[in-house]
Amino acid sequence: VVTVHVPLTERRDDSYDILIGRGLVDDLGTLLAERCRAAAYAVIADSHVASVYGERVVAAAQRTGSAVHLLTFPAGEWNKTRETWGALSDRLLDLPLGRDAAVVALGGGVSGDLAGFTAATYLRGLPWVQVPTTLLAMIDASIGGKTGVDTRHGKNLLGAFHQPRLVVADLDTLSTLSAPHIAAGMAEALKHGVIADAEYFDGLVRSHGAIRARDGATLEGAVSRSVEIKAAIVAADARERGPRAALNFGHTIGHALEAVSAYALLHGEAVAIGMAYEGRLAERQGIAAPGTAQRITAALARFGLPLDLPEGVSVEALIDTMRVDKKSRGGEIRLALPARVGAMAGDETHGWTAAVSVAALREVLAGPAGRQP
Numbered sequence: 001v002v003t004v005h006v007p008l009t010e011r012r013d014d015s016y017d018i019l020i021g022r023g024l025v026d027d028l029g030t031l032l033a034e035r036c037r038a039a040a041y042a043v044i045a046d047s048h049v050a051s052v053y054g055e056r057v058v059a060a061a062q063r064t065g066s067a068v069h070l071l072t073f074p075a076g077e078w079n080k081t082r083e084t085w086g087a088l089s090d091r092l093l094d095l096p097l098g099r100d101a102a103v104v105a106l107g108g109g110v111s112g113d114l115a116g117f118t119a120a121t122y123l124r125g126l127p128w129v130q131v132p133t134t135l136l137a138m139i140d141a142s143i144g145g146k147t148g149v150d151t152r153h154g155k156n157l158l159g160a161f162h163q164p165r166l167v168v169a170d171l172d173t174l175s176t177l178s179a180p181h182i183a184a185g186m187a188e189a190l191k192h193g194v195i196a197d198a199e200y201f202d203g204l205v206r207s208h209g210a211i212r213a214r215d216g217a218t219l220e221g222a223v224s225r226s227v228e229i230k231a232a233i234v235a236a237d238a239r240e241r242g243p244r245a246a247l248n249f250g251h252t253i254g255h256a257l258e259a260v261s262a263y264a265l266l267h268g269e270a271v272a273i274g275m276a277y278e279g280r281l282a283e284r285q286g287i288a289a290p291g292t293a294q295r296i297t298a299a300l301a302r303f304g305l306p307l308d309l310p311e312g313v314s315v316e317a318l319i320d321t322m323r324v325d326k327k328s329r330g331g332e333i334r335l336a337l338p339a340r341v342g343a344m345a346g347d348e349t350h351g352w353t354a355a356v357s358v359a360a361l362r363e364v365l366a367g368p369a370g371r372q373p
């Protein structure tokens with residue numbers, strides 16, 4: 001088992017561990033008892049994950065001797081809403097669970113964001129543990145304490161920072177995940193490479209075959225390195241006041257695309273398209289070294305990720321959506337852009353994001369992002 005510690009410097013009590021290994025789901029009883037003891041546990045999972053792993057997780061949690069309740073909601077990004085959050089909260093009130101209870105978020109990023117937001121707000125906050133079961137959630141979504149729901153105005157616009165007590169990533173759960181969801185997780189892994197580690201980036205490209213084949217050691221290596229990179233960034237900036245903006249590479253366009261396409265794309269697919277266009281934009285603005293965009297698109301293509309805007313997506317609708325994004329300030333569109341593969345352009349003196357004119361954005365979005373190899 002690999003353990004990565006997230007040492008939150010602003011609020012030391014919020015520090016927690018991420019455990020990465022195989023068969024960890026069956027150890028949940030001991031882990032919960034040691035790291036998040038509670039009088040009762042609410043395991044929150046989407047309908048699909050609940051049918052595959054719900055029983056095992058409930059049985060493991062029952063070994064704490066506490067009462068365990070399984071709460072489910074319909075799977076799908078379009079259910080990451082206030083309505084679902086409200087329904088889950090009402091069910092906790094109906095039980096009722098008190099302040100001595102804890103939440104276990106079981107599933108992908110949608111479960112994590114919804115269950116985490118429920119935990120953050122229920123009786124002004126319950127402790128919670130994340131059990132991510134998608135590659136994307138293990139690599140990215142389960143680290144950093146961001147929770148929330150989407151609205152018709154855009155993604156994740158209502159939410160809270162609420163750090164989990166523990167994250168338990170059981171790599172064995174990836175065996176039941178679909179191939180497109182493995183690829184979607186790799187978009188975030190490649191993003192971490194672009195942000196912080198060119199060698200990791202190149203290593204991922206080289207091992208694309210092993211990753212697609214779900215080779216255990218290769219997946220463990222990727223999840224561990226990505227978690228380290230993300231943990232180091234969020235540890236220094238838990239509430240996104242500065243350097244954490246780097247993690248938004250690919251997400252300004254990606255989030256807008258998700259919203260505009262009514263969630264027809266997976267989050268990781270939208271981020272891949274976002275990285276392809278934002279890479280080009282960074283080069284066009286003279287921010288990124290020549291060749292950066294090509295290197296990024298070639299890597300994404302290796303994993304079969306999409307690079308171009310889907311047919312029928314309106315560039316103007318995308319730009320309108322980006323204007324209400326949390327990262328945009330005062331009407332101009334700000335993006336976290338790379339200087340090259342392995343380093344972001346932002347810094348303390350020049351700001352962590354770059355302002356880009358709508359005209360430049362429009363021009364880049366009007367063309368193809370990827371020269372498909």
Ligand SMILES: NC(=O)c1ccc[n+]([C@@H]2O[C@H](COP(=O)([O-])OP(=O)(O)OC[C@H]3O[C@@H](n4cnc5c(N)ncnc54)[C@H](O)[C@@H]3O)[C@@H](O)[C@H]2O)c1
Nearest residue numbers: 048049075108109110111133134136141146173176177267
């Ligand atoms: N909080 C954060 O910091 C953060 C970071 C990145 C992404 N996110 C959010 O994460 C969400 C995307 O996460 P996701 O891609 O994991 O989506 P998801 O949670 O919808 O999971 C994808 C699908 O896979 C299924 N599934 C999950 N685990 C499975 C398994 N082991 N076997 C078989 N099927 C399984 C789910 O039922 C679902 O249908 C987005 O809402 C995004 O905004 C949050």
Ligand SMILES: [Zn+2]
Nearest residue numbers: 140188267271
């Ligand atoms: Zn993401």
